[in-house]
Amino acid sequence: xxxxxxxxxxxxxxxxxxxxxxxxxxxxxxxxxxxxxxxxxxxxxxxxxxxxxxxxxxxxxxxxxxxxxxxxxxxxxxxxxxxxxxxxxxxxxxxxxxxxxxxxxxxxxxxxxxxxxxxxxxxxxxxxxxxxxxxxxxxxxxxxxxxxxxxxxxxxxxxxxxxxxxxxxxxxxxxxxxxxxxxxxxxxxxxxxxxxxxxxxxxxxxxxxxxxxxxxxxxxxxxxxxxxxxxxxxxxxxxxxxxxxxxxxxxxxxxxxxxxxxxxxxxxxxxxxxxxxxxxxxxxxxxxxxxxxxxxxxxxxxxxxxxxxxxxxxxxxxxxxxxxxxxxxxxxxxxxxxxxxxxxxxxxx
Amino acid sequence: xxxxxxxxxxxxxxxxxxxxxxxxxxxxxxxxxxxxxxxxxxxxxxxxxxxxxxxxxxxxxxxxxxxxxxxxxxxxxxxxxxxxxxxxxxxxxxxxxxxxxxxxxxxxxxxxxxxxxxxxxxxxxxxxxxxxxxxxxxxxxxxxxxxxxxxxxxxxxxxxx
Ligand SMILES: [Zn+2]
Ligand SMILES: [Zn+2]
Numbered sequence: 001x002x003x004x005x006x007x008x009x010x011x012x013x014x015x016x017x018x019x020x021x022x023x024x025x026x027x028x029x030x031x032x033x034x035x036x037x038x039x040x041x042x043x044x045x046x047x048x049x050x051x052x053x054x055x056x057x058x059x060x061x062x063x064x065x066x067x068x069x070x071x072x073x074x075x076x077x078x079x080x081x082x083x084x085x086x087x088x089x090x091x092x093x094x095x096x097x098x099x100x101x102x103x104x105x106x107x108x109x110x111x112x113x114x115x116x117x118x119x120x121x122x123x124x125x126x127x128x129x130x131x132x133x134x135x136x137x138x139x140x141x142x143x144x145x146x147x148x149x150x151x152x153x154x155x156x157x158x159x160x161x162x163x164x165x166x167x168x169x170x171x172x173x174x175x176x177x178x179x180x181x182x183x184x185x186x187x188x189x190x191x192x193x194x195x196x197x198x199x200x201x202x203x204x205x206x207x208x209x210x211x212x213x214x215x216x217x218x219x220x221x222x223x224x225x226x227x228x229x230x231x232x233x234x235x236x237x238x239x240x241x242x243x244x245x246x247x248x249x250x251x252x253x254x255x256x257x258x259x260x261x262x263x264x265x266x267x268x269x270x271x272x273x274x275x276x277x278x279x280x281x282x283x284x285x286x287x288x289x290x291x292x293x294x295x296x297x298x299x300x301x302x303x304x305x306x307x308x309x310x311x312x313x314x315x316x317x318x319x320x321x322x323x324x325x326x327x328x329x330x331x332x333x334x335x336x337x338x339x340x341x342x343x344x345x346x347x348x349x
Numbered sequence: 350x351x352x353x354x355x356x357x358x359x360x361x362x363x364x365x366x367x368x369x370x371x372x373x374x375x376x377x378x379x380x381x382x383x384x385x386x387x388x389x390x391x392x393x394x395x396x397x398x399x400x401x402x403x404x405x406x407x408x409x410x411x412x413x414x415x416x417x418x419x420x421x422x423x424x425x426x427x428x429x430x431x432x433x434x435x436x437x438x439x440x441x442x443x444x445x446x447x448x449x450x451x452x453x454x455x456x457x458x459x460x461x462x463x464x465x466x467x468x469x470x471x472x473x474x475x476x477x478x479x480x481x482x483x484x485x486x487x488x489x490x491x492x493x494x495x496x497x498x499x500x501x502x503x504x505x506x507x508x509x510x
Pocket of ligand 1: 352353354355356357358379380381382
């Protein structure tokens with residue numbers, strides 16, 4: 001495998017996430033627990049980490065959701081370290097995050113404990129191994145709610161059994177552009193997995209980003225879940241790469257036109273909604289990958305994508321951004337970033 | 350309220366039986382309700398439906414008792430049925446009748462496989478081994494490999510002892 005294809009592989013698989021849901025036997029689940037019970041859960045879980053003799057203890061910091069402001073919540077959410085659901089909890093919710101911000105332990109979200117590991121690219125084994133280690137560590141000092149038939153007991157019956165959800169986020173602009181996404185969705189569903197666009201509502205996606213994950217967690221071993229998600233992800237990645245290569249080969253003017261126009265819009269738009277911006281940036285990324293936009297820079301585009309997200313917290317709270325002003329500022333920001341990059345390139349030349 | 354028949358499980362259904370103009374009421378758990386009066390009727394969602402079953406000479410009205418509660422977390426049958434989420438570990442036991450078909454529908458399976466808590470590891474190992482052996486046994490039978498099937502059957506027996 002040459003460097004080029006390797007880079008593309010990483011590009012398509014954006015990130016991997018493994019989460020394990022656990023509950024303490026001693027207390028009702030967060031939705032039915034009073035403030036005192038929630039606090040006691042926080043205490044038990046944080047002690048399990050911080051009073052362990054493991055090196056892990058020094059890696060983590062404890063963040064009380066009540067002790068941080070909206071901007072920090074926003075940042076943690078954008079980094080996928082906490083969920084909107086946790087951020088919106090009024091009391092007794094906390095998160096423990098490790099130094100490199102790849103592991104987070106959500107306390108009193110829907111379940112008492114959600115151990116989560118997020119890694120860049122396709123890295124299910126590493127992510128699972130890490131989450132599993134944290135699980136062992138916590139279990140050594142608490143008693144989990146567990147049933148011989150239904151496994152780890154979780155608030156929602158969809159998470160029973162292993163309590164595991166393993167997902168891979170994929171960037172699929174070529175499959176989207178060529179109207180092959182529906183076929184893909186079909187395959188994924190047939191394999192017993194689910195696929196959803198980010199921002200969650202059904203399969204609508206933003207910026208051609210899709211998350212595939214296991215649907216079932218009971219009656220299948222962790223390793224089986226891992227393998228099925230991995231093999232389906234690999235299949236989709238392969239397909240996306242094939243379509244991209246095909247697009248390059250065919251030298252299709254209509255597709256090239258779409259890509260160049262997308263970049264043109266980004267360079268000149270005066271106001272732009274997040275959703276449209278995400279889409280155009282996604283198409284531009286594809287253009288860079290296909291060597292159609294020599295003046296564009298992939299790092300800049302990624303940075304812009306990371307910064308133009310609409311406010312996640314406002315989104316979670318159901319408050320619309322002040323659309324017009326935000327759209328104008330967003331367009332300004334994108335223009336400035338992408339053009340700065342142009343200048344930079346010229347200087348280098 | 351406890352079921353008048355088995356006197357064990359919480360009564361979640363109120364049956365109003367009208368027979369020859371005489372009205373009587375029975376508070377039953379789901380199991381006993383199914384057994385006694387309406388065993389021939391299949392229904393997935395007992396709670397939201399109000400059954401009007403006309404037998405030859407009697408009418409039975411089945412009404413959910415929304416007040417049946419989990420002792421540990423106070424979750425009522427009605428709330429649970431509405432929100433679909435358990436309030437504590439005990440809910441799964443109290444309302445197993447409600448959860449069993451739901452779990453089966455979601456996961457297609459009813460025996461947990463994979464990691465288990467420390468204190469149950471021994472038990473779980475053999476439980477899960479039996480599940481695997483049973484699958485193998487079925488496959489052997491399907492392939493008409495009766496020798497293998499007998500082997501698996503004996504193994505299962507040894508696990509169950
Ligand atoms: Zn009964
Ligand atoms: Zn309960």
